[in-house]
Amino acid sequence: MDVREEMLIAKNDTYGPPEVVKLQKRPRPEPSDHQILVRVFASTVSSADSRLRSRRVPRGFHFMVGLLYGFSRPKYDCLGADLAGEVVAIGKAVQHFQVGDRVVADLGIKLGGHAQFKLxxxxxxxxxxxxxVTYAQATSLVFGGLTALSFLRDKLKLQSGERLLVIGAGGAVGSxxxxxGKIMGAHVVGVCSASKAADVKALGAVEVIDYQSTDWRRAPGQYDVILDNVGDSDFAFAKVRHKLSPGGRLGLVVADLPATLQSLWISMFNRQKVFAGPIAPNTSDLEYLLSLCREKRLDPLISQTFPFEKIVEAHRVVDSGHKLGSVVIEL
Ligand SMILES: NC(=O)c1ccc[n+]([C@@H]2O[C@H](COP(=O)([O-])OP(=O)(O)OC[C@H]3O[C@@H](n4cnc5c(N)ncnc54)[C@H](OP(=O)(O)O)[C@@H]3O)[C@@H](O)[C@H]2O)c1
Known part of the structure; x- marks a missing residue:
């Protein structure tokens, strides 16, 4: 086979630690009529990749995730929830894209961004x-940006002038x-470790609470919106409701099944509301985030960039649960 027709993908045939991810050669695919082929230049290793690779899913979701992704071995053996790259071939019926276009994509549940070429x-x-906007910036907008936008604007309906508390403010979604939150005119307070305080302030938080020295539930003040990216308030609305204003809303970006079900019940019978569950990414939101980035109003936080051959190291960083912003791989 001509070497130019091959590509490298990061493949995990089994679930397990970062070392199950291995680079392998595969034939480069060809687009069918309604497909485009992208030469991938950047992707992130996200908290979702870490969860799916290790099957570390919130309580109650094991069966559902098993159905989607495979019970004993991964149904989709190449991780990567996002990618950014250049279109190198298009199918006969494709109109909106041309060879040479720089594109970014959210890959949905089928993943597959950790490959040099992707259909x-x-x-x-x-x-x-x-x-x-660089490839690294574009791909780093996808996972955290689309999630944060969907929660703050659509689920929690954050309004200008409201007080917003972001828990896990230094992560991909939190940052x-x-x-x-700042762009939407909120007064933003971030909860993170002391090591991330300066970064979170630089992003626009008016105040930062170091969770290792201060329990934000006991600190004074209330918030109109609390966004939990850590699972800190899982199944414990009773413990945090005093921190919400009378019409306050709690967003559980990460929630187990009991907390997800409880959120529906709470929202039905209380003025204060709780929202959980997955987001539904769409192209117009992605274009909106890209326009904010082009205007230099939003700059996705990237803490580390790894070459493709060091992807196992990137997974190790993400597995810590304490990464700063996004971890990018360059392919
Ligand atoms: N619902 C959805 O559709 C959806 C979409 C995307 C992601 N998610 C989930 O959302 C979660 C966050 O994702 P992510 O990509 O932002 O994760 P991440 O980048 O790993 O960020 C998590 C952040 O939380 C901080 N943290 C850890 N323990 C903390 C604590 N007790 N209090 C405050 N901060 C703490 C960590 O750093 P420090 O401890 O150093 O501050 C880290 O910066 C993941 O569980 C992911 O699966 C859900």
Whole structure:
């Protein structure tokens, strides 16, 4: 086989620690009529990759995740929830994209961004990357940015002038939420470890609470919106409701099944509301985030970049549960 027709993918045939991820050669795919082929230049190793690789899912979701991703071995053996790269081939029926376009995509549940080439359907969540936005920035907007936007704007309906508390403010979702909260006109307070305080303030938090020295539940003050990216308030609405204003809303970005079900019950019978569950990414939200990045109003926080051959190290960093912003791999 001609070596130019091969590509490297990061493959995990089994569930397990970072070392189950191995680079392998595969034939480079060809697009069918409604597909585009992207040469991938950047992708992130996200908390979702870490969870799916190790099957570390919130309580109560093992069966559902097993159905989607496979019980004894991964159904989709290449991780990566996002990618950014250049279109190198298009199918006969493709109109909206051309060879040479710089694109970024949310890959949904099938993943597959940790590969040098990736086929995308024109129906996927794909946006063109504006001039001035790098591949690393574009791919880092996807996971944290789309999640934070969907929670703050759509589920929690954050309003200008409201007080927003972001728990896990230094992570991929949290760092995007701090910036988007500020753009939406909120007074943002971040909860993170002391080592991340300066970064979270630089993103726009007016105040930072170091969770290792202060329990935010016992600190004075109330919030109109609390966004929990850690699972800190899981199944414990009773313990945090005093921190919510009378019409306050709690967003559980990470929640186990009991907390997800409880959120429906609480919201039905209380003025204070709780929202949990997955988000539904879409292209217009991705384009909106890219436009904010082009205008330099939103800059996705990237803490570390690894070459593709060091992807196992990238997984180790993400597995810590304490990463700063996004961890990017360059392919
Ligand atoms: N619902 C959805 O659709 C959806 C979408 C995306 C992600 N998620 C979930 O959301 C969660 C967050 O994702 P992510 O990508 O942002 O994770 P991440 O990048 O790993 O960030 C987590 C952050 O939380 C901080 N942290 C850890 N323990 C903490 C504590 N007790 N209090 C405050 N901060 C703490 C960590 O650093 P420090 O401890 O150093 O501060 C880290 O910066 C993941 O569990 C992911 O699976 C859900």
């Amino acid at each position: 995308l359907s024109v129906k996927d969540v794909i946006a063109k990357i504006p001039v001035g 995007a939420a701090v910036q988007l």
